[in-house]
Amino acid sequence: MMYEPLEFSEADYPQVEYQRREQFWDPIRLAIFTLVIAAIIGIAIGIVTHFVVEDDKSFYYLASFQVTNIKYNENYGMRTSKEFTQRSLQIERMMSRIFQRSSGPLRFIKSHVIKISPDANGVTILTVLMFRYPSTGNAERIKTKIENILYQSLKTKQLPFTINKSSFTLTSIDNKKMRNLLNNRCGIRMTPSNMPLPAFTSTERIIQGRETSVEGEWPWQASLQLKGAGHQCGASLISNTWLLTAAHCFRRNKDPSQWIVTFGTTITSPIVRRSVGRIILHENYRRETNENDIALAQLTTRVEFSNVVQRVCLPDSSIKLPPKTSVFVTGFGSIVDDGPTQNNLRQARVETISTDVCNRKDVYDGLITSGMLCAGFMEGKVDACKGDSGGPLVYDNRDIWYIVGIVSWGQSCALPKKPGVYTKVSQYRGWIASKTGI
DSSP, X not given: XXXXXXXXXXXXXXXXXXXXXXXXXXXXXXXXXXXXXXXHHHHHHHHHHHHHHTOEEEEEEEEEEEETTOOOOGGGGSTXXXXXXXHHHHHHHHHHHHHHTOOSSOEEEXXXXXXXXXXXXXXXXXXXXXXXXXXXXXXXXXXXXXXXXXHHHHHHTOSSSOEEEEEEEEEEEOHHHHHHHHTTSSSOOBOTTSOBXXXXXXXXXXXXXXXXXXXXXXXXXXXXXXXXXXXXXXXXXXXXXXXXXXXXXXXXXXXXXXXXEEESSBSSSOSEEEEEEEEEEOTTOBTTTTBTOOEEEEESSOOOOOSSSOOOBOOOTTOOOOTTOEEEEEESOOSSTTOOOOSBOEXXXXXXXXXXXXXXXXXXXXXXXXXXXXXXXXXXXXXXXXXXXXXXXXXEETTEEEEEEEEEEOSSSSBTTBOEEEEEGGGGHXXXXXXXXX
């Protein structure tokens, strides 16, 4: 049905006559009015100029210091270990408390622990500090302000760690150096302006999900494409050369020379394109039961990490997510059951579901094994679907993202009591390490 534009006659809206007013603008009043308007415009220009000139700018610093009441643990050398993760979180929380108490235009954004190394007196911490400050600020003056805040905090002796004051060094670094340092950390998402990208709280499936709006929201997401047939599966970047995906993606063709990988939020205009040099399927993959549905693909040429292409963290083998934990699934798959592949990357928030619930007779009736993970909603509606296979299910831990699942299987898409089933990555942490060294 078309809606025609409505037409009104002049009779519907009768003309209104306005009476003339007496002349108000005599020369004196006009001059005063002109001066007032000029003053207001001047003030407005001054305010606008102030905010344009004083627009906030990002400043980055590399801090190093000794902590004497921490003993070094060899697992600190592995950045995805539970020990490194927990200790980093404690250090970063301490930094946040120190700077968020400070006043003035200096605005603390984030700290990222880069390295925890052994020291004769305990451990040495290397961390990146991010601040926002008016663009007229000088990096060295801001550095002095930061040092004063830190030293003042050390004097209070109310910090959770004992820091050797004389060991403290602070160095101003530029965008490139900061990015290179953070590239040593997995699972970090950054905006084009090099600011941390916070976790999304969208409740929207890849059926009932939403399109990714910012390039680099999910920088580890890849598209696995078979030459001549286009997109087949998703995959996740876990190093400069290795991708994690599902074994069932290679049912049709296991020849690496027939596969390409692209990165970016669209399939047709990817940011990066690479050839595949090697495919490794899990030796015990069972097509009939979907067990051990995990595979690795190695690129022929490494990719360089950036704001838009980045690796996701692999979880520690001991990680356990309780039911109803918020996780995100992303992919280029169909948005209706048996629908076409989508050109634009989509995302959806789902929730973990316990294996006990998922194995109920009215759900999957005992088909969920120890190497599988259920996620979605029991009422359905939000789910991964065809074409999302092999893609990541990720979990946010203080703005560091871990891949906890690989899109594997499910009964149809988004049906009630039929949530998505994912390969549980933590169960295969040893297998991944044995094949890749990661």
